[in-house]
Amino acid sequence: MATPAAEGALPTPEPPAPSHNIALFFHGFFKVVAIVWYWICTIVSKSFVVNFVVCIVFLALDFWTTKNITGRLLVGLRWWNEANDTGSAWRFETLPEGVRSVLPREKRIFWLAILLSTGHWILAFIMSLFGFSSYILVAIMGILFNGSNLWGYFKCSREAQADLQGYINSTSNSLVQGAIKQKLSQAASRV
């Protein structure tokens, strides 16, 4: 983005940084509920089917909320995948300059929550391996859901940093090129 550096000495105003407390709450809520339910479900209900389905529902809700809502609100990132003619394409979306900035506190909580819950499900998987319980399926789904969010957002934030760098570099190049082109065409039109 071409900052209006040429005009005047006004610094660009700080983009707004709204806080999203509801998103924060839900980001943690579904994860915590899924984890708590996983550990207490055998005490609460004797039916494996019900326990399993409820676990999966919570995990799915958490996955969807994190992927689609809290990610973009809390850290301004979004990732998804499309299938096109050349195979599968991972698409990432980040906040463009100056629209909104991310609160560091929200960013910390966001990443912490994802890391902790993925770690928990890996632990749960290992424990259920040794216990030979069929709840291992839940642990596997937990790892899949949380792990893919972790991986997706991680790649997205790397992409964002790399692209920002590349964009800064190439913008300055192309600005210079643009100016040169303009001069050349002016000169040519006068010939």
Next chain:
Amino acid sequence: MWPLRSGPSNANVQPTPPPGLFQDVPGIPSTSTTMPQSPPPTIPTSTQAQSTIPEEYTLDEPVWKTIWRDIVTIARNLRSVLIPVNWKFHGQAQALRNWDLWGPLVFMLILAIVLSIHESNASQVFAMVFAEVALGAIILTINVILLGGELVFFQAICLLGYCLFPLVVAAIICASVKIKWIRSLVTLGCLAWASVATIPFIGNAVPRGRKALAVYPVMLMYVSLAWLALVKS
């Protein structure tokens, strides 16, 4: 999953572009000298000089819009997989461009629940069906890829999952009806429906001569699920 498109990766037009929210964005307007050409996949920002919000900006959209978009994707995938309008390989590959796994997840859960209801060892049946479908879909897709098929992994899983829908219908009907010949008829019909939806896609993805190798395990999985539905007490 996302019907919104950006310029670089939008090489093909979808067969039936739905109205409203999901117009194919006709590419970043005049990538002039101020805009660096970014290779896909990357940030689809179209930053002109002063306006910083790109056309596809979804980061600040309202929540209901996100939910709605997913619902439409699921409905569209369901319709395109199961209704025999465009069932040749390329038609389906186009239609499943926005694959999603919510439909398969829901169908898998419903199938497992219906097949395990009122059984004496319900939890085992449930776990078995769930694991069979999940593992089956993954392994079958890997099978196709190893046989030299050009399939996008998630797209194939999406298709296999959506094709469970006829089997879910068969399971529900078989669970509620006791008459043998109705059960058999319904199960056969739904099995045929599921097969006709999957086989062109899988079969045409692999080189000739390997078609049967790719299709046979898929049929095996569907037949076993249909059998479970049929013999449910």
